[in-house]
Amino acid sequence: MNKEVVIVGGGPAGMLMGLLLAQEKVNVAVLEKNKDLSRDFRGETIAPGSVYLLKKLGVFPALEKHGFIKVRKIKMYDREEKLFSVNFDELDHPQKFGIDMPQPVVLEALKEKALTYPNFSYIEGATCTDLIKDGEKVVGVRYKESEQEFELRSKLVIGAEGRYSRLQTLGNFQVQKKEFDRDLIWFKVPKPIDWEEGNLIKVYKNDHVIILPTYPDYLRVGTYISLGGNREIKQKGISSFIDKVCTIEPRLRKPMNETIKSWEDTTLLKIFTAHLDNWANDGLILIGDSAHTMSPILGQGVNIAMQDAFKLLPYVTNGLKEHSGALPADLFTDFIEKRKKQVSFVASFQSRQEQNLAASSPFQCTIRKVKMKLLDKAPFKNKVMRRLQYGIVENETMEV
Template identity: 35%
Template sequence: MTVTTETDVLIVGGGPAGALLGTLLARRGIAVLVVERQTTFDREFRGETLAAPSVDSLRGLGFGPALDAHGFLETEAVTMRMEGRDVLHVDYRRFPIGTLPIDIPQPSLIGIFHDAATALPSFSYGAGTAFTDLVVEDGVVRGAVLKEADGTRTTVRARLVVGADGRFSKVRRAAGLEADVQPMARDFLSFKLPRPAGWKHEAELIADGEKHIMVLPTFPDLLRIGHNLPKKGLSQLKRAGFESFRDGIAALDERIAPLVHEHLTSWDDTSFLEIFTAELDRWSRDGLVLIGDASHTCTPILGQGVNVALQDAIVLTPVIARALADGQGPVTERQLAGFVQQRRTHKRFVTKFQRMQEDALSKNSPLQKLARRARYRLLDKLPVKYKMFDRVINAPHEIDPVDRELGRKAPAVVAG
């Protein structure tokens, strides 16, 4: 399709944050164009766990019927096992929020948002459309140059450009917004296996020294396994051979060993993710704002990335609506300042907790492992563990009353 050449809001990136923001803005009658360089909703490694507050928010925004029609898996607890010993168990059913996290494929979630948006007259979508550069006049962002699927270059003018194009954001780079990128000690390799009948609906972290895996039941009938490896250690892992890698995974959890040997057959069955955090002094400038991983890259620990990104979209929607209503010009950095401050505070808290967890999981000497198990066992016996985890993973999400009412009135749409 040929993208429109003028709109109120241009969103670059059609992942969960961009797709949700586009839908919420279009519900308000705001002209919005979402462009995505990929032609489908498929993604490689992406978080698929929605925390309980995200589930509540999406239901409050009217997406509950589509979620229910699609189906999902509720995660009831998280367990940590270290050197063969259970050290921590958190039952999500004990949190006061009263909602469980769910696992749903990210392409399906994006599809739910997209299908709700396509029925709205002010919404446009450009699949296979890549961001090329920003249009800047007198220091103000006025739009972007896009390359469509057929190679056509189109200039789109907008009152606000939203960079929702991920951890390696081209919009961020074009805007000159510098990120402080801090690599974590390890990277991440993931794969999926068939889920045996009767497997508990619990997330599990299994560690032996500095080696560990995450075992996550995933919808509809799979296990998602995440394996941490030393930073830039993938080439060394491959030099040791696939059999060595597979045997190492099997040794960490004897329950999945037969599944690993039967179904994990080559490196092609795995997906690699480089782990780092990114912090920005500025998330915006006149005519532009960044959201999601483009402005605050998280690590996979506790699956917070997608949830923080969704909350960005929910909080930003009324801010954009008010700014557009205030005049005819571009949305200014001043008008976006409150949003940036609020979301930065929450993201920094999440990152601090993730770095503490990462540090604990990197311990390998006998004394360090003993001390680590003792700390987690002590935490497990204290009621404070529920307060601590509740604060991190169940931080309340705000929904503007206008968006809640529009969600209540929105027709039920089931993703195709």
């Protein structure tokens, strides 16, 4: 079977890329290794810029029908002392809020929209096993579905598998991986009555928690532990962990006591970034976390990935018109250079915030407090936040 484009990975970048290509009448298939989309995602926040793009695509009504939480603010406190805040209402863009909702709902909405186009195929339970090559050019993929082997020939394979990408290995890409000196433990608890709107970071001495209101009425909470410290903290018991979190945010005591009964009610997330110098070979390009795994700070990974898809679209459609065979890697040089600038901007901002949150000594904690208060009053604050939250549509003014 032949397709013009094969996308490996049905996450935010892959599913969105499939819909965009289908709308351009490209014969495209999305391969997803899971048999359904009902998985437990941590990245459930979609930034205002990506919400804006989903509105332009006509997907947003399906999301409204399901329901979501509007995210309009980001705040940072040292216990009860405010250090920093941003209100999206004050940013110069028509889209004034991000949303938080289960990621499978977003993926299902994108898939259902794409399936209205006869040139779109979605193959679930399909695990990519190898690349098909003609010399050095990638001309398709081999995949396994229900214990059977299949081949899909194409002019372009797009890898959108996420942070653990098999195509990185199959394509012989060189990965620059940086592990942080901390791990992250996530958990969910019911949202207390009268909890304020917005994403919240609270610090206290050398510790902190990240608290994200989560659809429909939960809080998603993350707190760091030392790298490899999972065994040590577990040995202290779940009550010690609850004490650690509630020392920083006492309002979490009641919902944690009611909900977090064992370590099975938490999830350990390894923190690392991974970037490729080169994202493309002839007939193959990687996007999203497959090309640039981001830190979880500010939840930018999903949004960078989705915006990769939007920016890649014209390069693919023009390339398909100009080339009869595998699309050459140099076709994507301009795309990669431009996207690297945005990825680098976000990654650098995240790295600085990671350093702030990792403050350990009293002196470092004092410096953190001063820096965040200065940033809060800085005249360029909204400009920086607009670029972070809106990305490729930072300067859009069209009403949606």
